[in-house]
Amino acid sequence: MNLLKIVMKxxxxxxxxxxxxxxxxxxxxxxxxxxxxxKQGVQQRFEQGTLGYEMVVGAKGSPLQLVxxxxxxxxxxxxxxxxxxFEQLRNDKRVKLAVPFSVGDNYHGFRIVGTTDAFFKDFExxxxxxxxxxxxxxxxxxxxxxxxxxxxxxQRARDREAKERGEEVKPAAELPTEHKERxxxxxxxxxxxxxxxxxxxxxxxxxxxxxxxxxxxxxTENPWTVVGILAPTHTAVDRAIYINLDSxxxxxxxxxxxxxxxxxEEKPAPAEEKDNDPDLGQVSSVVLKLRSPILAFSLxxxxxxxxxxMAAFPAAEIRKLFDIVGNIDSLLLAQAILIMVVAxxxxxxxxxxxxxxxxxxxxxxxxxxxxRTTIFSVxxxxxxxxxxxxxxxxxxxxxLVVAAANGFLYKASGFVIPAFHVQPLEWYVLVVxxxxxxxxxxxxxxxxxxxxxxxxxxxxx
Amino acid sequence: MNEVxxxxxxxxxxxxxxxxxxxxxxxxxxxxxANEQAVLVGHSGSGKSTLLNLIAGILLPDEGxxxxxxxxxxxxxxxxxxxxxxxxxxxxxxxxxxxxGFTALENVLLGQMFGGGTGGADRAIQLLxxxxxxxxxxxxxxxxxxxxxxxxxxxxxxxxxxxxxxxxEPTGSLDAKNGAAVLELLRRxxxxxxxxxxxVTHDPDVMKSFEKVVQLEDLR
Numbered sequence: 001m002n003l004l005k006i007v008m009k010x011x012x013x014x015x016x017x018x019x020x021x022x023x024x025x026x027x028x029x030x031x032x033x034x035x036x037x038x039k040q041g042v043q044q045r046f047e048q049g050t051l052g053y054e055m056v057v058g059a060k061g062s063p064l065q066l067v068x069x070x071x072x073x074x075x076x077x078x079x080x081x082x083x084x085x086f087e088q089l090r091n092d093k094r095v096k097l098a099v100p101f102s103v104g105d106n107y108h109g110f111r112i113v114g115t116t117d118a119f120f121k122d123f124e125x126x127x128x129x130x131x132x133x134x135x136x137x138x139x140x141x142x143x144x145x146x147x148x149x150x151x152x153x154x155q156r157a158r159d160r161e162a163k164e165r166g167e168e169v170k171p172a173a174e175l176p177t178e179h180k181e182r183x184x185x186x187x188x189x190x191x192x193x194x195x196x197x198x199x200x201x202x203x204x205x206x207x208x209x210x211x212x213x214x215x216x217x218x219x220t221e222n223p224w225t226v227v228g229i230l231a232p233t234h235t236a237v238d239r240a241i242y243i244n245l246d247s248x249x250x251x252x253x254x255x256x257x258x259x260x261x262x263x264x265e266e267k268p269a270p271a272e273e274k275d276n277d278p279d280l281g282q283v284s285s286v287v288l289k290l291r292s293p294i295l296a297f298s299l300x301x302x303x304x305x306x307x308x309x310m311a312a313f314p315a316a317e318i319r320k321l322f323d324i325v326g327n328i329d330s331l332l333l334a335q336a337i338l339i340m341v342v343a344x345x346x347x348x349x350x351x352x353x354x355x356x357x358x359x360x361x362x363x364x365x366x367x368x369x370x371x372r373t374t375i376f377s378v379x380x381x382x383x384x385x386x387x388x389x390x391x392x393x394x395x396x397x398x399x400l401v402v403a404a405a406n407g408f409l410y411k412a413s414g415f416v417i418p419a420f421h422v423q424p425l426e427w428y429v430l431v432v433x434x435x436x437x438x439x440x441x442x443x444x445x446x447x448x449x450x451x452x453x454x455x456x457x458x459x460x461x
Numbered sequence: 462m463n464e465v466x467x468x469x470x471x472x473x474x475x476x477x478x479x480x481x482x483x484x485x486x487x488x489x490x491x492x493x494x495a496n497e498q499a500v501l502v503g504h505s506g507s508g509k510s511t512l513l514n515l516i517a518g519i520l521l522p523d524e525g526x527x528x529x530x531x532x533x534x535x536x537x538x539x540x541x542x543x544x545x546x547x548x549x550x551x552x553x554x555x556x557x558x559x560x561x562g563f564t565a566l567e568n569v570l571l572g573q574m575f576g577g578g579t580g581g582a583d584r585a586i587q588l589l590x591x592x593x594x595x596x597x598x599x600x601x602x603x604x605x606x607x608x609x610x611x612x613x614x615x616x617x618x619x620x621x622x623x624x625x626x627x628x629x630e631p632t633g634s635l636d637a638k639n640g641a642a643v644l645e646l647l648r649r650x651x652x653x654x655x656x657x658x659x660x661v662t663h664d665p666d667v668m669k670s671f672e673k674v675v676q677l678e679d680l681r
Contacts, residue, residue, distance in 0.1 A: 368547060371543045454511075457554065
């Protein structure tokens, strides 16, 4: 027989109150742990997600929107920039690698991203990590084919505008043979493969728009064939379908014209100023890898001085985002702490409520020779044990909740949170729980300490 | 004969709600020898339980001297008095005062824990066997009859082999047959263990079986 056994007996004797108060502590702790884990995990994954994306260039608008759209396949594209700008960036001496992205379609909610083979061959989404194929091959890409796709798209746009004006539209000139049969090939992310069941050789039909919609037009005339499936990267890459950029521009509705071109046509420039290299194609964004970080700021300033484009540093934008989200996290954390405090009060109330029946037991223990301090310790230990056990259950519960949510999170975002990574802060949660128990039990323990033995030895009538 | 208990000029009063002092105990002298068994008789409200609580050190007298096995517990600090009580005084109550959440064996072990008694669980089991409860060791008080509960209380009072056993109306909650059996057991087990027994009662049947019977009023 020892003090802890007496404490356990007391807790078992009032099992319902013990379970309820312990559960409320566990709930508070689980909530706090889950919030901490999700906050740190999401922030870490988001920050890690930006590692391969040194700079993103896109249309003027919200830099955060541009980053979310390009890096995480979230939100909508703020607009387009010209292919000519992409070429300028690719040829810029400060730029080591430029990869274009075009978005506009989805398949079952998974974003379809038009890009070049550089995405697979040269792009590292994290330092030292390129998208690797789990099976199949990457799509065929030919820049000459892309240029002719741009020309066709441009022609389709002109024809459409002419039709709208009521003019007669002449049939388009025949394309060279090598450009006529463009492969509509796709490489899909691991989650896409898992979720849709698409396999190598199977075809799918894309729907217009980056979000699924019942009214969205389906591109039934151009099914894509899956030629490759990527290995899991635990990034947004897993949730995307990559197609060759030339096939993207082959699709009806993707012939978005550069407003500058239209203006030029309406008000033709003098012959000596005419551009021999017309600005035809457009892309949603361009991801840049720079030769040196020192050169980043000059390029950043130059791009942001332009009227038709802007540059954003993904890492900086994500930090800004988490500075804002951090306040919401603090509120949630405060709520979790409040639940724990309420649980502490519940423990105090529960022990207080049981004091009338406990007084006789205390008097008996005192008559048997238990000291006041022993009785004080028993009551205090009981409150601390409830809090400690509740907190321990809550810690495990918090991790299990995050682990259970990871499946959903992976499908929704492409990344998982390390659910069983114990953070040093969690040990403090246990310490805080014990202190909370001590504070909750202090009042009842003092009441027990002061119990009048002689008065309480006889059974109360 | 060595004295196990000696009381001299003992007084204890309580202040009533109207502010007046109510004298509950006024006792000139009383002694109890080693291995002696005696009864103090008093009517209801005569201060019998208060006297036992004074001897046990649960209450402190307003004045007077109490010696238990040569030690005046009133001169000790409260913590020392608690330790002294646990080791030197066994207490049997009218209402058994067993802890409901603990089994018969655990109730006896509790007494041993606070009294620093030796022998561990073996001693507790042996005592429970000696009171005829070897088959009820792991039963909680609710599962025991009132007679069995009082036998557990007797085993608990004797687990630390105290020189003095106090019994406050030990048969008060029992029927005549059970009461007689419990009383016989208590007396036998105290005699076997060489424990002095001071029993307070107002039950004439209990008094009859004792040689030393003192009216509390006669000690004033």
